[in-house]
Amino acid sequence: MKNKTYLKASLREIFYSKGRFIAIILIILLGTLLYVGIKATGPILNHSASRYVDKQKLANLQIVSTGGLTKEDEQLAAKIPHAQVESGYQLFYADHEKNEVIKLYSYAKKNQQNQLIVKKGRLPKQKNEIILDEKAQKEGYRLNQIFQIDQPDQLEQKKFKIVGFAQSPLYINTEERGLSTIGNGSVDFFAYVPESNFSSDIKSVLYVRFTNVQNKETYGKDYEKTMDENVEKTEEIFADRPKERLIEIKRDAEKKLLPQKSEVLANLAKLDAGQKELDQAQKQLEQQSQTAPNPQLVQAQAELAAQQKELNGNREQLLSAQEEIAKSEKELHELKTPSYTYTQRADNPGFQEYGDLSERIAAIANVFPIFFFFIAALITFTTMTRMVEENRREIGTLKALGYSRFEISIKYIIYALSAATLGIVLGSLIGTHTLPRLIFVLSSDRYNFPGVQAFYLARPIIQATIAFLFASLGAALLVLLRELHEKPAVLLQPKAPKPGKRIFLERITPIWSRMSFNSKVSYRNLFRYKSRMIMAVIGIAGCAALMVAGVGLKDSIASVGDKQFGPIIDYEATVTLKEQPDYAAVSSVISQDEKITSYLATMNQTVELKQKGQANQKLTMMVPEDRQKFENYLHLKTGGETFELPEDGVVITQKMAELFELEKGEQLTIYDEDQQTFKVKIAEIADNYLGNFLYLSKEYYQQVRTKEFIKNSYLLKSQKMTKTEEKKLAQKLLSTKQVMNTSFMSTQIKTQEHSMENLDGIVWIFVVLSGLLAFIVLYNLTNINVSERLRELSTIKVLGFYDREVTSYIFRENFVFTFLGILFGYGLGIVLTKFILDQASMESITFPLVIRPGAYLVSGGLTILFSAIVMVATHFRLRHINMIDALKSNE
Template sequence: MKNKTYLKASLREIFYSKGRFIAIVLIILLGTLLYVGIKATGPILNHSASRYVDEQELSNLQIISTGGLTAEDEAMAEKIPHAQVESGYQFFYADDEKNQVIKLYSYAEKNQQNQLIVKKGRLPKKENEIVLDEKALNEGYRLNQTFKIKQPDQLERQNFKIVGFVQSPLYINTEERGLSTIGNGSVDFFAYLPENNFSNKVKSVIYVRFANVKNKETYGKTYKAIMDKNIEKTETLFADRPKERLAEIKTDAEKELSPKKAEVTDHLTKLTAAQKELDQASTQLEQQASMAAGNPQLMQAQAELQAQQKELTKNREQLLAAQEKLNASEKEISELKTPSYSYNQRADNSGFQEYGDLSERIAAIANVFPVFFFFIAALITFTTMTRMVEENRREIGTLKALGYSRFEISIKYIIYALSAAAIGIVLGSLIGTHTLPRLIFELSSDRYNLPGVEAFYLVRPIIQAALAFLFASLGAALLVLLRELHEKPAVLLQPKAPKPGKRIFLERITPIWSRMSFNSKVSYRNLFRYKSRMIMAVIGIAGCAALMVAGVGLKDSIGSVGDKQFGPIIDYEATVTLKDQPDKKKIEALFSQNKKITSHLAVLNQTVELKQKGQANQKLMMMVPENRQKFGNYLHLKQAGNFFELPANGAVITQKMAELFDLTEGDSLTVYDEDQQTFKVKIAKITENYLGNFLYLSKDYYQKTRGTAFVMNSYLLKSQKMTSNEEKGLSQKLLSSNQVMNTSFMSTQIKTQEHSMENLDGIVWIFVVLSGLLAFVVLYNLTNINVSERLRELSTIKVLGFYDREVTAYIFRENFVFTLLGILFGYGLGIVLTKFILDQASMETITFPLVIRPGAYLLSGGLTILFSGVVMFATHFRLRHINMIDALKSNE
């Protein structure tokens, strides 16, 4: 009966202190929600993408060759362990009338890989039917329209009937369709048409799916490790294939050329014989004409011979021209370059890596932001539970005097702490796991062709949250109980002696202290009298303010990558990539014809690789300008805020690569070119850079280190501001010159970067909102504790005749100081926290600058002050209803 009554009393404690109980539950809930939710978001987003691409049978690898792919290539691919192989056609088609570039793919019902999703209409059934990218709907295409493709060297027919609009797992991004080598330089949309329409004998691509990565997370480490081994085996199998393919191409070309050469030679031989006969006939006619001058028949015969001679000469010229072309073709065949084979993974598909980067950034942020949030929540929970037990000293003393055991006394607090922790942890885990991943996905879903997310629970973060909050709540209660239960009942029944007042530093500043009111002096003395209360309040408020500063600071910093890179560093508008052996004069003439182009600079751009044991291989762009002095007008090299010119001797490397490979000025660096040939450079300078990785060399230093002549392959263009249509027009004109492979505009990169960073905006605002909620609950809880601990003090000043507003101001002044100190410390802590998160979130190709605009401080400080005001407004009504008699009655 005794225990039953005590159990009821324990449960009543929750009801009587429901404000404090709800506050503890909310703090634990918010901490668990953010920690568990954000920790689960990256894996859930990745799993959802993996599930989608696996359902659509997306190929793990695409093998592409510049020399085309034959049956021999397919047979070799089938020898790759665990491989399932399919082949197909693909090529770019430029519609000059509509200024559009379409990537055409072959479609075959028998193929299992890269399954299309029909969004409207159906898949092709007849050879004259075609399906278009869903994106083509925005271009005005509709079902049953005729779609023309004028490509006679590739396709058997021109006109196709549009029967459907589809999504392809090759493109999970709703906007990006990759770059092209024709038209305006970028793909507008894709299309699939039946395979029988393609007239080419050689295929364009081999798709490979590996059984040993089936059901593996496509963005996971296990998948990447297995795929690295698969690609290594593939490259080994195809190691000799480029040379073999070159031999096949030459043999096929020579087979086709030989009959033509023989035919031309035969015709020339016949012409030579005919010429001899004609010369003999001409000689006979001349002899006859000398004997019978003026003979009409002889004159006619001479005229006929002249006509035949003219025709013979014409035919000879044509045959010689044909022979010259055949000789030129023969020379081209002998000079053919070895075809290159490339092995593209899923990450090389348009938009695929961007989605993975989003998850990586969330995961990087999840390692810092929620943990700090979690720490603040746990700290406040610990403080609240500690104060609660200390407030119940008299009750503990009474129960101990009545003969209750230590365990029985502890049951009440164990129930209280476990109830609050369990409710908060369970609700936080449920809401966090099911809400945050879905919310973050919805905020970025307009950019990805993914059906949705499938939430699942991650055990580790839930266990970590449970352990931390159980320690913060139950652990705090038990720690204080252990101390209190060692006291004798008589001591526990006595109230703790109030802390003695002390002179504070402000009293020593007489001009200020003497002008302060009595109430202000009391408030400031109380601040320093209860230092632990002040410290906990300042830490709690500073933590919440720092979280809000960091939240908005992350948005500012992440959004500033483009602003820091394009303009301050990259100061050109486009890069023009040329084909082999271009006509430099012809290209520069095209530049001069465009009034928008103000200047150009020839450069050598080449992808190189850095390798180091214990560090993943890194690719970067090596840029060698033709003119070192002019290069500074196109790209601004900067170190520690100071600009410098490209050194004549030595290389300049960007800061991220220097950090990854532990490079300093003066170090030697081994670089691998595209053919895996090595050369060494000396690091002369390390330059600031935020997007991509680069290695800069002067022309002379490049020739010295490589031992080869400088051969430019690109141009950097500076121009006036151009519209999107003007950029497309310039790109199309350059590509149509047959000298240019691609034109890449910085405006496109800026837009891509902005869109990529927009995905994180929603996440940042979630952080800010939850941090604001935590700040509100923390302020409420700390104020509630402050009032509960000082009921006798507040009742005393009410009895002395203080008005309700003066009693509220008595507490408000202290809270206002706590709030201001917390905000100021929070600003500094927010800067440190933002910098730390950015360092964690920075990737191999992106370095985030630390940019916190004034709005972050205004929002953080403003919300904290607003919440403090709301809490004090609510506290005012509580203070009005303090029962002075109950609070002042004797404790004896």
């Protein structure tokens, strides 16, 4: 009966202090929601992407060769362990009238890989039918419309009927379609036509799926490791194939040339025989004309002249054909070995961008939620500690009545467990099912995925459970252990109030003497209860810091492009040339464009850094033709200070220097594209935010490489160009047949902006949740403050203070807490933002620390607003204090 009554009393405690109980639940809920939700977001997004590409049977590997792919290649690919191989055709088609570039694929019912998702219409059934990219609908294409492709060398038909629009797992991004080597340099959309339309036996691509990576997370480390092994085995199997393919190409070409050559030689022999006959006939006519000239001889001579003319014409044609054959033989002799390229899923347009989004979320999740979590746990710990301390008299009474320590503790265990369990369960449920879906919805317009499949991650839930059980139950038990060791008589006595002391402000007479009585009391109370002040300031500062960090993250992430393009990269386009190009033809097109103001030739190469214990890193080596002019195109900076490209030594960008712990003056080993090494001296380390670069002068390059400088690209400076003008310039340059691609900085800026926009939603989620936490923390701390000081507040009411004056009594203290909390929060927010950005920065992206005034206004403004709302609610509570009950003696 005794225990039953005490249990009822325990449950009543929850009801009587429901404000505090709900506040604890909400703090734990918010902390768990953000921690578990954000920790689960990256894995859930990646898992959903993996399930999508697995369902559509996206190829793990694509094999492409510059010499095309034959049956022998397919048979060789079939020998790759765990491989399922399919072949297909793909080509670029440029419609110059519409200024569009289409990537055309073959479609066959038998093929299982890269399955299309039909969004409208159906798949092709007839030879004259075509299905287009869903993106083509935005360009105005409609069902049953005739779509023309003028590729007589590769397709048997020109006109096709549009029967559908689809999505392809090869393109998970809704906008990006990759680059092309024709037209304007970028693909506008893709299309599929039946495979029977392609006239060549030589295929364009081999699609390979590996059974040993099925059901593995496509963005996971296990998948990457297994795929690296698969690619390595593939390269081993195809190691001799380029040379074999070269022999095949030469053999096939020689088979075609040999009959042509034999025919030309035979015809030349016939012409020589005919020429001899004509010469003899001519001699006979000349002899006859000398003895007896007549009109018949004149006619015969005219006929011989006509035959001679015809023979000469035939001879010229045959000699021209012979020259062409000789030219073909020379080209065949000089033909380079075909290259085989092995591209994984990460190389598909938009695929890596989605993975980077998840990585950034995961990086932010390692810091922001943990700090949020810490503040929530700290406030929970404080609340539970104060609750037990408030019940000293009750604990003493129960001890005097004979209750055991365990029985007394039950009440607080029930209270703490109830609050923690409700908060953790609700937080885990809401966080897991809400945040990943919300973040996906905020970025879903960029990707083709149908949705996310939420699942629970055990580790963050267990971590949240342990932390909040310690913060709630642990806090209660720690105080109980201390209190229960006291004797009942001691517990029944109220704690002696802390003695008043002179505070530092009192020593500043000019200020102290001008303060009102109420202000003096408030400031004495602040310093009298230092622990309460410190806890309040820490709680408010933590929440303010979280809001500063939230908005600061948005500002910093959005500033990557602003810091890179303009302050560092100051050119508008890069023109990449083919091998041994006609420089004059390219320069002519560039010079004739009215928008181009200047250009600079450079040599760009992809090089690699290697170090034991560090992943290999690729970076772009840029060597300008003119070192002095280079500073007009790229501004090299260190800590904001600009410097020229040194004549001796290299400049490496900051991220690579940090990863490999490099310093000025050190020797560095570089691996080129052929894995040949050369050593350079680091002259400077430059600021950089996007990509990784190595800059060196033409003279230093020739010195360290003992090779001639060969320019393979141009940097273009121009007036502001429209998208149409950029496409026209790219098209003109590609039409020279000397250019591989033209890359515009405007496209990179737009891509970067879109990529960073995906994080905006996440940042605002942080800000909103931080604001909610700040509100609950302020409410909870104020509630504790009032509960602990009921007798004090009742006393001043009895002394004649009006309700407004009593509220002001508390408000002054809260104002100081809030003001100090905001100031400390600003400083803490800067540190927190910097730490998160360091964690979120990746191998190719460095985030600058940029916190605009808006971040401080949002943080400070919301904190002050919440403080005002809490004080309004407190005012109404203070008005209803029962002075008689509150002033009753503890004895």
